[in-house]
Amino acid sequence: xxxxxxxxxxxxxxxxxxxxxxxxxxxxxxxxxxxxxxxxxxxxxxxxxxxxxxxxxxxxxxxxxxxxxxxxxxxxxxxxxxxxxxxxxxxxxxxxxxxxxxxxxxxxxxxxxxxxxxxxxxxxxxxxxxxxxxxxxxxxxxxxxxxxxxxxxxxxxxxxxxxxxxxxxxxxxxxxxxxxxxxxxxxxxxxxxxxxxxxxxxxxxxxxxxxxxxxxxxxxxxxxxxxxxxxxxxxxxxxx
Amino acid sequence: xxxxxxxxxxxxxxxxxxxxxxxxxxxxxxxxxxxxxxxxxxxxxxxxxxxxxxxxxxxxxxxxxxxxxxxxxxxxxxxxxxxxxxxxxxxxxxxxxxxxxxxxxxx
Numbered sequence: 001x002x003x004x005x006x007x008x009x010x011x012x013x014x015x016x017x018x019x020x021x022x023x024x025x026x027x028x029x030x031x032x033x034x035x036x037x038x039x040x041x042x043x044x045x046x047x048x049x050x051x052x053x054x055x056x057x058x059x060x061x062x063x064x065x066x067x068x069x070x071x072x073x074x075x076x077x078x079x080x081x082x083x084x085x086x087x088x089x090x091x092x093x094x095x096x097x098x099x100x101x102x103x104x105x106x107x108x109x110x111x112x113x114x115x116x117x118x119x120x121x122x123x124x125x126x127x128x129x130x131x132x133x134x135x136x137x138x139x140x141x142x143x144x145x146x147x148x149x150x151x152x153x154x155x156x157x158x159x160x161x162x163x164x165x166x167x168x169x170x171x172x173x174x175x176x177x178x179x180x181x182x183x184x185x186x187x188x189x190x191x192x193x194x195x196x197x198x199x200x201x202x203x204x205x206x207x208x209x210x211x212x213x214x215x216x217x218x219x220x221x222x223x224x225x226x227x228x229x230x231x232x233x234x235x236x237x238x239x240x
Numbered sequence: 241x242x243x244x245x246x247x248x249x250x251x252x253x254x255x256x257x258x259x260x261x262x263x264x265x266x267x268x269x270x271x272x273x274x275x276x277x278x279x280x281x282x283x284x285x286x287x288x289x290x291x292x293x294x295x296x297x298x299x300x301x302x303x304x305x306x307x308x309x310x311x312x313x314x315x316x317x318x319x320x321x322x323x324x325x326x327x328x329x330x331x332x333x334x335x336x337x338x339x340x341x342x343x344x345x346x347x
Contacts, residue, residue, distance in 0.1 A: 021290075024290060025286060028267050028289070028311065031310055032267050032271070035268030035269070048281075048283050049281070049283065053283055057283050058286065058287055061287035
């Protein structure tokens with residue numbers, strides 16, 4: 001790693017600190033390399049260890065002053081958990097009741113023919129419910145929950161693809177802008193940032209479009225599949 | 241070194257180093273001077289300088305050197321007061337520790 005690579009990486013790592021902080025740090029380390037001289041460039045780089053370490057120390061100090069800034073992360077996490085928990089449990093219950101009801105009706109119709117007595121029939125139903133309920137209800141619940149979780153995960157997966165690529169595109173644009181700004185004090189860093197930024201923008205844009213297309217193809221398919229599965233019991237009943 | 245250098249002591253050392261130059265001094269030289277006294281990694285010094293600058297203990301200015309702008313650090317009045325306080329504190333602290341080590345009177 002040489003000086004230019006070091007400074008470029010440091011600039012990229014400091015993208016999420018305030019502009020003023022980044023400029024100050026970049027100027028400090030730029031001066032530092034200038035004052036150390038070309039002969040000691042390698043020595044300075046090995047002493048500083050890595051841009052990651054330098055950036056970490058700068059950020060740690062900034063966080064210490066502002067009293068921590070993890071609100072974005074917790075916010076994101078909270079959203080995720082709400083998203084996953086609520087639909088899974090609620091929809092799970094709905095489907096579960098639907099399914100068990102149908103399975104009982106099927107059973108009853110099958111048992112109807114050999115046992116013609118009304119009293120026996122009722123006893124049988126109660127018996128089946130008593131014996132079967134503790135097993136069938138939790139099983140149906142579990143299966144429904146798994147199914148709903150899978151569907152939610154599928155949707156999230158495709159959303160994540162789109163959002164991920166969109167994020168890359170945004171990072172690309174931001175890097176390009178940062179590069180343009182950095183161009184004035186430091187041409188090398190600026191050019192490197194612009195280059196990286198443009199590449200990322202293109203990858204991000206192409207990826208986002210591909211992701212959206214993928215979603216357009218896949219999501220209606222999933223929806224149709226779900227509707228088909230949900231309709232199945234009705235159809236069977238109609239046939240029977 | 242077996243003893244840790246805490247944030248306050250590091251601040252004090254940096255203030256002392258910077259205050260030796262009335263005209264002010266620059267980042268690389270500060271780092272080298274501090275490293276003559278204590279073992280500290282080069283990447284530690286910048287955040288300290290930045291913090292002292294934000295606390296108005298240090299002021300910065302740019303001066304032409306070798307056809308480029310070099311950033312200089314200078315101790316402010318507040319910084320001088322702070323350094324004074326650190327020096328007094330350090331004298332008390334070190335004399336008590338010395339007293340203990342050398343088996344003098346109880347502290």
